Amino acid sequence: MAALPVIASGRDIRLDLFRGLALWFIFVDHIPTNIVSWLTVRNYGFSDATEIFVFISGYTAVIAYARMMEREGWIRAAARIYRRVWQLYVAHILLFVAFTAQVAWVSIARDTPSLIDEMELLGFGQNPFQAILEAALLKFRPVNLDVLPLYIVLLAAFPFVLPAIVRWPLAVIAVSLGLYGVTCHYSWNLPAYPDGKVWYFNPLAWQVVFYVGACCAMLGRQLALLDRVRRPLVVLAVLYLLFSAFIALSWHYNPLERLVPTWVARVIYPIDKTNIDILRFMHFLTLAWLVRLVVPVDAPFLKWRVFEPFRRCGEQSLLIFCLGTFLALSGQVIVSHFEESLLSQIGVSVGGVIIMCCAAYLAAWFKGGGPTKGRTPTTAEVVP
């Protein structure tokens, strides 16, 4: 049937590569004072690694589960998706415990008498038992533990949208954009803990990144049509990237900042992250569009050995994400211990990335039954 068009090929190693890159960025950016974060996208434009991670997650979800649904039926695909949701949930809870334990350990090791205070300040409040309950309900998420709950919510809704994505991807994009618009207009969000807080990454808004990513996996042909007007699109894209780079750099240089006309500032600010401001989303799409042109799927350099660590990390995205979040906290402690010396920032970043890579290779070795058996399948071929 013509309504079941091409699902993007499962051998797109760009997905793993860029997801790995995004995971490195997330780690580096989560260390508050870190010169190495100058190597990440967020200082050169509106969007950051979160968009990359969520978009690719949507894209690979379609590749993995659309075929499964075609072959084995909706029920089996849905069951597999929920198994994955469960894995994400378990990982999140484990990360929550490890993260909290690390805070407790640091407080004890530093011999801070106000350990209870620190735990309170982490958000445990007067009632740690309730905080644990709220954490299990995903409503209480200490700092930096916001991304996995978002992913869990998005993937939990995915089985019900998947049949529509496969048949009418453009309609799904329209609905997704509609929900995004309504959410921003009425300031909808999901409740969080403590009372009055909301989700830092609002799933009702961020779904637009996930589902546009998912639909792009079905829209290869339509995207190719866009290539007919490639030149003007590229010009527009480059102009927009330059504009956003100018604005982003102006946050670091007051002389640049003074050049931004007031009416421009009035239009663009605030560039909201919770509800993913349209400027952020457009910046990401522009970037993705240009990367798609510059890095074709069969580009030989994708297979270069220098890029292999990125791909390995991207393949083991859940493990590496959790590890990165945990290590970023350790990094923060170490950097502040050394009074934010540049050397400590660089050392912590490099060290953390090496640990993440070792973990990724180790995980691949476990799954593959040893390095001699050859390459592990890309995430696109297994489960995202």
Add this chain to the structure above:
Amino acid sequence: MSRGRRRSVLWLAAALAVFLPAAAGSQSMSLCRAKPELLDLGSPLTIARKSIADRKELRIIALGSSSTSGYGVSNPAFAYPAQLKMGLEKALPGINVDVVNRGIGGQDVEEMAARMRADMEGSPASLVVWQTGTNAAIRHMPLHKFERWLRNGLTLGKSLGSDFVLMNLQYVPAVVAAADKEAYEKIMATAAREYDAGLFRRYDIMHGWYEDGMPYAQFVQLDGLHLNDFGQKCIGKLLTRSILNSLNVQ
């Protein structure tokens, strides 16, 4: 190393060299400054003084929006109410200090005045720090409405028996671009005088940082609206100092 790759490494090094000086992002509090006259709240905080003298206790409610709730900071302990608590505890040994955080993101005078009674009766305090104005300014709340709700809130709050300190707008791109920001500030300053409330001049303090050459990235999050770790900690420290000044404790 191939020639192309060597060249790209050189480019990278050049790019880093260009950006290095700006990459401060430092958490060091040595950058945290304000002119002394900006730290004068203009109110003696008599109720708070009395509570310290009579009961050895200073209970504060931090009423506000996202600045108060600590949106986006890397540890809730960096939000200014938590910093205020730590600072006051250190400066006032033997006094039982508590700061209750009642910040709810996205709100402004209207919602805050509406929940003020519940918040204050839920945890009686001798001082309320009321951070407001920013959301009103960026959403263009009509000025007369802003003024009415602010005054309603102050009337109610005062009748519940607390000192008040108003904390005005933050100096960040989103606010600087807003048309009537000075008008909101003025309304707050006038109301503070008339209601014998303190005024913490956050806008002028942060404007001073900017004029001193501190880039926005040092104290503002990348959304151009919210204070980051440094901004929050510094505001907490300066607010602590202002309150101690008013209480005549050095």
